[in-house]
Amino acid sequence: MKGNKGIIFTGVVVGIISVLLVRFGNPGNMGFCIACFIRDIAGALGLHRADVVQYVRPEIIGLVIGAFLMAIAGKEFNVRGGSAPFSRFVLGFIVMVGALMFLGCPLRMILRLAGGDLNAIVGLVGFTVGISIGIVFLNKGFSLKRTYNLPTFEGYLFPSSIVALFVILLIVPSLLIFSEKGPGAAHAPVMIALAAGLIVGALAQKTRLCTVGGIRDLILFKDWHLISGFIAILVTALVGNMVLGQFKLGFAAQPIAHTDGLWNFLGMALAGFGSVLLGGCPLRQLILASEGNIDSVITVIGLTFGAAFAHNFKLASSGNGPTPNGQIAVIIGFAVVLAIAYFNIEKSIDVKMKEDVQIEA
Amino acid sequence: MEYIATFYTHFGAIKYSRFLSSKNISSETMPVPRKLSSSCGICVKFKTSEDISTMISEDIEKVFLIEGSDTELIYDNK
16 A cells, blocks of 8 residues: 555545646536547647637646656656557557547546546446457557667657747747637636646656556556556545535536447547557556657657547537547547557567676676 | 566566466566656566576566665666
């Protein structure tokens, strides 16, 4: 239990901040949502034309800078990449399609549950099933192959791009597109959102908080460490929502959610399946990208592309439910993820030893 | 001597634990302890009296020697 203190503390902080961000103006049950926020940023940059979901979310900027600074401080900024980059891009794209079918990343799924949205239970079951399918492939030998060290400068480019986006937001916001109505128009004040992101980014880097990893480790190793953070977010946000009167139990009329159980299930199953092959949920990818993991940078770009396509081609659900295009995209998504999983199974179980190894004692 | 090996890939760790089993060395596969890495792969913990330098596979990223509650990095495939 002692070793779990940090991750539980992080979960409690994420829970409190998430509830407060809604109080300060974020959409309902959307204190944090990596999928929604990346989608909003894609919209603000004009990558899609859905005029209700366009805003540069300072939470994302804070997450990246917070995680980057924490990695530098802890001497953990290691620049590496080269592990099946385009497969990761495609997986990121598909995870986003699944998340926007459900209307939220796994983190928002927890926050929706904490707000009383029972559709999120269906999502959670789907998410767990998706992760379980992924684990079957992991155990059969699925691998996107190893990473390699890359020049340190390469690692600075992603956090720098995010800082540049923040500078544009502050100094020349006229370059960006902002929603005048809808979820994109609902947001906490910029500096509060930025501070929230900084705190959560730093803590998530320190503790490796990951929704996918929590369920994966529990199934694979009966290891409760990561999932204890997940549970701490749920309990804290639940209590916080009740205290602030933001809790509303039921399936119908939940904020930015629909009640189609089958597609809530399939959307999150797809997100879970894709994420476990990637090695982490969208939040975790963002944190890894900030500490020098270029494969995760590629994944985040895949998520961004997925979000842009999801809105340009009407794949994303709305409060009215899923769209036919979205249903077709989720089915294609399953086929593609299955293909990536199957064709990356290593057949050889040979262990090749290195020679002339120097051991430092 | 007790060691923890970390790997570039999940399957690398699974293969290595099977290799250890084939040599009748018992091992434990588990998430990499946070203090050893900020990445979130899996590692293999095992005890052996054999020369560790002959047991470094190409899938291994790092090997740590465990002494009580301390861990010492003894191999890093940079």
